[in-house]
Amino acid sequence: MSAHHPQHHGPHAAIAAGDAKKTHLGDTKKLSCYGGGGDHHLLPKKLVGGGLPSALKLALVSFLGVILVVAVDLSLTGASAHRRLRHQYQHYLGGSGGGGGGGRGGEAKNNALPWLSVPDPSNFTEELLARWLTPGGSPCRDSRTANISIPVLDDAVAVGGVAALDSAEIHEFTFWSLDDAGQRRCLGGDFFEIDLSGDEWKSRPPVVDHGDGSYSFRLQVAPRFAEGDFRLTIILLFRSFEGLKFSSLRFKYRAELRRIPLQFRPSNASLFLPALETCRAADFARDVWSGRWTRLAKNDNCEEVDDAGRYRCLEPQHPCEAPWCAGPLGALESNGWVYSAHCSFKLFTADVAWRCLDGKWLFFWGDSNHVDTIRNLLTFVLGVTDTTAVTRRFDAVFTNPSGGPGTVRITSIFNGHWNMSMNYLGLHSLRNKGFRRLVRSYFLADDRAPDFVILNSGLHDGCYWTSVRAYVQAAEYAAEFWARVMAEVQARGHNVPRVFYRTTIATGGYARDLAFNPSKMEAFNGVLVEKLRRHGVLTGGLIDNFDMTFPWHYDNRCNDGVHYGRAPAKLVWRDGKIGHQYFVDLMLGHVLLNAICNG
CATH class of the missing domain: 3.40.50.1110 (SGNH hydrolase)
Structure with missing residues (x-):
């Protein structure tokens, strides 16, 4: 024993x-767990009413509001600023970073581009409950999502068939949920499954629900894996927070709304992604990861399992490729796939x-x-x-x-x-x-x-x-x-x-x-x-x-x-x-x- x-x-x-x-x-x-049972409904919070201020008060409030926004924007320019909040203020002021384009997701520093990451949420529970209980009361709030509109990517596919993006850079896109009539909705709560896949790359692009019927996601592919064709797949699994219901099976939507072909161009030689470092204790402090699976090797002759049911496609000591992992890649029995996030992982003998x-x-x-x-x-x-x-x-x-x-x-x-x-x-x-x-x-x-x-x-x-x-x-x-x-x-x-x-x-x-x-x-x-x-x-x-x-x-x-x-x-x-x-x-x-x- x-x-x-x-x-x-x-x-x-x-x-x-x-x-x-x-x-x-x-x-x-x-x-x-299998689709039966009832559902628990909660009454929405009451709308808070109030009278309009006078013209003079309104002008004064507007002026002070702009000054406050400028001050907040200046305070958010540091490296630790919450990117989404900063983008919202920039959009309000007419600056860059808040639209639906495919621009870079961060400024280069010493010619190094940032790795895609997700800021740790604050007040997660409070915000979840508030969004879940947001009342309807208007057609754009009470309608149901049936499709989406991604202006930048939809237009690129319509013209050329394939959208081409620069590798290494972070590309952010905004899309809108549409009802059966093709009209924009103005309430969030839909759950989208988004997948970015290539022959040597699989990741889940992080999605942000802005609560007004718009959603944004970000894409990034490292130059090492940029060759070949990619697919961006968007599936609407649940609508209007229905996945949170007690029995969710009867509320599933599971509609594939987009399968967009993508290509990633080689990165600018003067810009680069910093090499990932092996994870240490401090690296586990993040509450949300945004990693990717990369394929570093492949045995094309390994299609079936052995008699023990194992996929021993690579030699057990087949080495990892830095900086994506360290140690014996063959030990994973994945035919070359390995996961990394904001840091990479050692595979242990x-x-x-x-x-x-x-x-x-x-x-x-x-x-x-x-x-x-x-x-x-x-x-x-x-x-x-x-x-x-x-x-x-x-x-x-x-x-x-x-x-x-x-x-x-x-x-x-x-x-x-x-x-x-x-x-x-x-x-x-x-x-x-x-x-x-x-x-x-x-x-x-x-x-x-x-x-x-x-x-x-x-x-x-x-x-x-x-x-x-x-x-x-x-x-x-x-x-x-x-x-x-x-x-x-x-x-x-x-x-x-x-x-x-x-x-x-x-x-x-x-x-x-x-x-x-x-x-x-x-x-x-x-x-x-x-x-x-x-x-x-x-x-x-x-x-x-x-x-x-x-x-x-x-x-x-x-x-x-x-x-x-x-x-x-x-x-x-x-x-x-x-x-x-x-x-x-x-x-x-x-x-x-x-x-x-x-x-």
């Missing part, structure tokens, strides 16, 4: 042998990983995707062949199977339900006193607390909470709980663990329409991250698995709908093909090691 179970200090808990499929939550909760993890204690709390990630980390990276201990709830010590030095303790507590054989409670599982006591027991022992904690809200929350406001309350309760746990650890004189939040996946294929759809999970991720931040829980930072999985969520080639890391098998997969791709979750395992080991 490569694993043994340490003596547990808390209540006794039976160990489930895998993910049980039965549930006893009642028809309403069960059906909510077994000996390096064991040296890092030796003597450490890792604690996972989340949905069943954690189980897959732990098993894949043990199997593909650490070389542990016996993973029978890895179930929904376990506490075990694993030993280096090569005989070299290295032991690591891993604890995993499934949070989909306080009863580990059941489902669809999510954060509500913390309302069970026995479950809270079980979780706390691992942190309040006399000898030590875990060294690292990886938290996850999970897909089960999408099936339980009837509204966004209900989930907000649950997230506040969960953040307070974890803050108290960490305070108790500190009070006992132990080292407080480094705590990370791993965002919930973007469900794929058929599951894109269900109660744990990407629209809802992205919103729930943002709410819980904000709550954990404000309570001081995230001492380690964030790992954006939503961004990592999104480029691969359109079908079931890399997922079964709700998992990206199912064990390899030479069997018919959900899409009718033999075998499946599991490298997206394996990449997550290496990203976790970067967070743990590169501090």
